[in-house]
Amino acid sequence: MTEIHSTRLEGLDLARFIAFVGMVIINFKIAMGADDGAGILSLLTIAIEGRAAATFVTLAGIGLGLAALRSEYSQTVIVTLKRAVFLFVIGLLNSLIFDADILHYYALYFLFGVMMLTTKSRWLLASIVLLNVVFVAMVLAFDYDLGWNWDDYSYTDLWTPAGFIRNLFFNGWHPVIPWLGFLLFGIALSRISLSQASTQNRLILFGAVAFVSAEFVGTNLTNILFSIHPELAVFATTAPVPPMPLYMIAGLGVASFIVGFCLRFASLFSRIGIMRIVTPAGRQTLTLYIAHILIGMGVLEGLGMLGEQNLSTAVMAALLFCLIATVYALLWSRYFKRGPIEAIMRKVAG
Template sequence: MAADTKIGRLEGLDLARFIAFVGMVIVNFSIVMGAEGAGGVLGAIIYGLEGRAAATFVVLAGIGLGLAGLKGEINLTIFTTFKRAAFLLVLGLLNMLIFDADILHYYAFYFLFGALLLPLSNRALGWVIAGLATTAVLMVLSLDYEAGWNWTDLSYPEFWTPVGFVRNLFFNGWHPVIPWLAFLLYGVMLSRWALSSARTQDALMLGGLMAFLLVNAVSAYLQPLLAMVDPELVDLVTTNPIPPMPFYLIAGMSVASMVVGLCLRAAPLLKSIGVLAVLNPAGRQTLTLYLAHILLGMGVMDELGLLGGQTTQSAFLASGIFCALAVIYALIWSRFFKRGPIEALMRKVAG
């Protein structure tokens, strides 16, 4: 399926970004509030969102990068992406001083390598994705995945050392380039499809659902078999984000496909009843809101003594309140400014 010859703004993608953002807020608030790993329906939702919401975000970033490459001169797109990657690296490292699970500095390298690989065909990108998945498995089998970690408080004391930084970035950090770059490249591949076509949207929804069910079924079947051989081999066939193995990549890509397809398919109806007008301004400010949920959201919770020892209900309530306030803020801001404050700063600094 070829990309549309004339590319307009796909408003469903802004909705998808907002949905992915909400998922990331729920996961991150649950972690810092100590509600992760709880049982019940809410605990199951948190578990299902872990790694999937962030993966969807990266796939959407890849779609954005791919569409930029289709709209303009590719060398200019690559150069601009390099500058934005540098901006995100600085921003992410500053954020690391506050929030150990920062994803922005990883994004910098996703974009760096993604821009370099942008001229490749979809077939070639598919081979790169397969190579990343294979390399991730070989690294987990041959290297110490727990190196540098303090699992007691989920900190990485060696992050600020050269060896620790490289290890965390490419191998065993929260969102390591190998294999997380695969999500961005998958997004680039999707950007070349006819995303405005209902047929493509249906294929993304149905194909994503079938792939998600299949990979989870195969994973559930293989885990007890490998456990009898060597319990440590079970990690190779789980869909858990840590360590990120091939089945996790497939699960993450399938969820992203479903979200993108559903949001694009539902966009015309949601636009007609005014939903997009309310939610999409927040979807266009996800960089600003990502930082806000750490600096403001977690900052307020810290002042109120809500970090640690909280219930899943409290985590969902806090997430709901923050996301509602984010929607209201973005809606008001969009009446006066085209971009969010951090998005405007990045545009001014990096183009």
């Protein structure tokens, strides 16, 4: 029983590592002003754009749900609220450097998520549907482009009260509506038998079917809606901006597939030595996320590589950073149980 539990946790750490690598690739691509271009590399980055972050949020939901199962409910609520405040503060500081920060959104996901920890799974899934319906209604009722300068992806009134709330809940990079749905999905997943191979296989199958179906429907529906009126095509997009329902389905599919795959093959990866290398990085993703902005993008800025770079350069820079980050995490883990930021959060918020 102990071995199964350990493998399960290692599988989730591997999933966090994969999601982190995907996020670094996309964020470096944005920061370096790399165009999508053409070819396999372009298709790969388009496929992971928004999906890696969605997987990251889903994993946070799984972690929150598992914490609730292991601890007293009141204690889980108190610790989660403290950590939400911590993430909100460092996320806002991070936003001063990188507009596409996800941490301050995370704080709100946790705030609302912890309120729904005792909600039955069927109502969590119903809430995911409702979030998508509300978002579509908001797009119809309000101007989604308000605040955005799409030429350089800057948000002109982010630091005004109205702009900040609009960005946080509606038209930011990872708006609470509907992105909270990924966290709720993770909470629901935490309640099923994740350690069983049959469950892992179903997650893999569901994830693959959901992703492929969303992309297939999106491609065909886009053409139909565009022929009716060009502006209607946005409602069939699977791109993360704006996060329409088909994007959410694709994101949930990728998250499900990665979680199931990593849990299913954690033992195999452990036997061939992969887990020993990547698990420390998977347990320090908060530290590494901040490092890829402060250090990674800082180095790129010093080298004059922020803007007008090609896609291959951006991807190579991201992979090089991830390699260095993995080596760092491996060395750090020999002396310390937690990463630097994780240790600070633990001390401050429990």
